[in-house]
Amino acid sequence: MQISEVIGKKALQANLADYEEACRRFDWEDVCKELTFFDNGQMNIAYNAIDRHCKTWRKDKTALIWEDEDGHRKEFTFLEARRITDKIANLLKGLGVQKGDRVFLYLPRLPELYFSVIAAAKLGAIAGPLFSAFGPEGVRDRLGDSEAKVLITTPELQKRVEGICKDLPALEQILLVGGRGPLGPGEASFEAEFEKASELFRAEPMDPEDPLYILYTSGTTGRPKGVVHVHNDMISYYITSRFVLDLRDEDVYWCTADPGWATGTVYGLFGPWLNGATQVAYEGRFDPDQWHSLIERNKVTVWYTAPTPLRLLMAAGEPYAGRYNLKSLRHILSVGEPLNPEVIRWSMHVYGLPVHDTWWQTETGSMMIANYPAMPIKVGSMGKPFPGVAAAIIDIEGNELPPGHTGFLAIKPGWPSMLRQIWRDPARYREYFRVRGWYVTGDTAYVDNDGYYWFVGRADDVINTSGHRVGPYEIESVLVEHPAIAEAGVIGKPDPERGQIIKAFIALKNGFDPSEQLKEEIRRFVRERLATHAYPREIEFRDSLPKTRSGKIIRRVLKAWDLGLPPGDLSVME
Numbered sequence: 001m002q003i004s005e006v007i008g009k010k011a012l013q014a015n016l017a018d019y020e021e022a023c024r025r026f027d028w029e030d031v032c033k034e035l036t037f038f039d040n041g042q043m044n045i046a047y048n049a050i051d052r053h054c055k056t057w058r059k060d061k062t063a064l065i066w067e068d069e070d071g072h073r074k075e076f077t078f079l080e081a082r083r084i085t086d087k088i089a090n091l092l093k094g095l096g097v098q099k100g101d102r103v104f105l106y107l108p109r110l111p112e113l114y115f116s117v118i119a120a121a122k123l124g125a126i127a128g129p130l131f132s133a134f135g136p137e138g139v140r141d142r143l144g145d146s147e148a149k150v151l152i153t154t155p156e157l158q159k160r161v162e163g164i165c166k167d168l169p170a171l172e173q174i175l176l177v178g179g180r181g182p183l184g185p186g187e188a189s190f191e192a193e194f195e196k197a198s199e200l201f202r203a204e205p206m207d208p209e210d211p212l213y214i215l216y217t218s219g220t221t222g223r224p225k226g227v228v229h230v231h232n233d234m235i236s237y238y239i240t241s242r243f244v245l246d247l248r249d250e251d252v253y254w255c256t257a258d259p260g261w262a263t264g265t266v267y268g269l270f271g272p273w274l275n276g277a278t279q280v281a282y283e284g285r286f287d288p289d290q291w292h293s294l295i296e297r298n299k300v301t302v303w304y305t306a307p308t309p310l311r312l313l314m315a316a317g318e319p320y321a322g323r324y325n326l327k328s329l330r331h332i333l334s335v336g337e338p339l340n341p342e343v344i345r346w347s348m349h350v351y352g353l354p355v356h357d358t359w360w361q362t363e364t365g366s367m368m369i370a371n372y373p374a375m376p377i378k379v380g381s382m383g384k385p386f387p388g389v390a391a392a393i394i395d396i397e398g399n400e401l402p403p404g405h406t407g408f409l410a411i412k413p414g415w416p417s418m419l420r421q422i423w424r425d426p427a428r429y430r431e432y433f434r435v436r437g438w439y440v441t442g443d444t445a446y447v448d449n450d451g452y453y454w455f456v457g458r459a460d461d462v463i464n465t466s467g468h469r470v471g472p473y474e475i476e477s478v479l480v481e482h483p484a485i486a487e488a489g490v491i492g493k494p495d496p497e498r499g500q501i502i503k504a505f506i507a508l509k510n511g512f513d514p515s516e517q518l519k520e521e522i523r524r525f526v527r528e529r530l531a532t533h534a535y536p537r538e539i540e541f542r543d544s545l546p547k548t549r550s551g552k553i554i555r556r557v558l559k560a561w562d563l564g565l566p567p568g569d570l571s572v573m574e
């Protein structure tokens with residue numbers, strides 16, 4: 001079958017049957033009519049995601065199917081999800097959590113993670129999901145900057161970050177999921193508190209502009225930025241899930257992302273539930289057999305994943321897909337990195353479906369550019385702007401460039417889920433709007449004559465490894481703490497499987513000699529401190545690193561070194 005035939009079939013029943021028509025008629029106000037607002041225009045995203053479905057037939061519908069890699073499985077209906085999130089909200093309230101307080105979650109993908117994010121929102125607290133691959137320094141930066149009051153974690157993860165509490169004066173309570181041992185001061189058992197908590201909780205009416213969560217993300221320089229989103233985001237989450245994920249009541253939907261990343265929070269939690277969809281959460285590592293058997297066992301119909309796992313599945317070969325009955329799948333989507341045409345062709349071959357690419361960022365809160373189920377795909381393109389979203393390719397002065405010209409990808413502010421602040425850092429927030437009238441994404445791209453957008457690259461030094469956004473500065477600061485390292489510079493190096501890998505150029509202090517053993521030790525040093533997903537796979541020792549007169553490492557030269565190219569203009573160098 002050809003891609004165009006599959007698209008033709010999809011068009012017959014897609015939620016968004018005609019893209020052009022939808023763009024002409026689209027109005028955010030109309031979307032609001034499909035959601036519940038309280039008096040005075042107040043609202044609560046958690047009420048819309050869970051509670052309101054309990055007033056309809058959906059109350060007994062499955063909201064969450066949870067599985068782990070050891071074969072455990074649990075199911076929760078919307079009614080059960082309401083009861084659990086009400087109890088967690090009461091539990092948090094009992095601990096003294098108030099509207100606007102930060103509740104951080106440093107958890108594996110357990111049901112408690114998903115329900116605690118909803119519960120925090122119910123209460124009006126600001127949730128902070130943290131990827132469980134972070135180590136003590138990664139966690140300390142984020143808890144310190146946000147001044148989190150409560151941390152929900154497991155005893156295993158707590159052990160990993162033991163030493164950091166002394167640096168976190170705002171942290172009052174640690175809630176331990178699955179903790180059986182004796183409790184220290186400021187610690188409580190999640191289960192014991194949950195048992196005690198009362199059943200009913202009325203979702204707090206929120207101003208649409210009240211903060212909902214903070215997700216930390218990286219830029220070229222400085223510490224991670226706390227991207228703040230608000231309850232009003234639900235308008236975008238709801239309608240993009242409906243039009244792009246194409247969710248319907250009979251679907252079983254699986255988003256493979258962790259809620260520590262925007263994809264997991266928005267499309268693995270809020271978006272699908274706002275649509276009353278049944279979703280799967282999987283706590284486990286990537287494994288071709290596990291992934292395919294999960295799809296088969298749960299009859300997954302809509303699958304939102306990323307290029308790296310798709311490339312790994314492709315590399316694992318057809319036998320893995322061939323062993324399973326994957327006929328339930330009807331729609332596959334991807335985000336986070338450029339989606340290679342090869343992957344789409346392979347997917348047509350093994351799943352009988354193309355992969356639909358989507359483009360967005362932590363900051364945009366929801367999909368901005370996408371391939372819609374009923375719109376013809378141009379293999380390799382990110383698709384077209386979501387209805388109601390105005391994207392453009394601009395130059396440095398904000399002039400729109402004609403089709404075919406590469407420039408900065410920018411969006412006209414005004415969509416409901418745009419970031420509202422960088423937590424306590426207005427200057428870094430303003431950087432996104434430095435070109436008058438535009439939100440500047442940091443990506444470069446071009447648009448073709450038919451209005452399709454094509455990704456070119458990042459305009460800055462942000463690294464994208466396996467779809468994870470990593471800032472070079474965070475890694476460099478950990479590297480220079482190592483006793484043998486004098487200077488370190490970090491870049492993303494192109495990699496066929498992971499998109500990019502992290503590469504570090506290192507100058508050693510006097511008295512230390514380069515060796516394979518030292519490289520291994522440095523890798524472990526970064527993994528244990530910062531994060532297991534953000535360490536330099538490749539290390540190259542140099543006598544010294546290229547720097548500007550003010551002492552900044554020139555990454556452009558490092559990139560040229562890596563590719564064996566001439567380093568270009570060196571006039572600013574030391």
Ligand code: WT7
Pocket residue numbers: 217262263334335336337338339357358359360361362363382441442443455457458464467468469
């Ligand atoms: C950056 C945003 C929340 C979405 C997941 C990542 C890159 C995202 C694509 C795509 C090529 C993409 C961009 C973007 N990116 N989608 N379809 N094709 N690149 O969110 O961690 O905030 O990273 O991911 O460079 O700026 P994020």
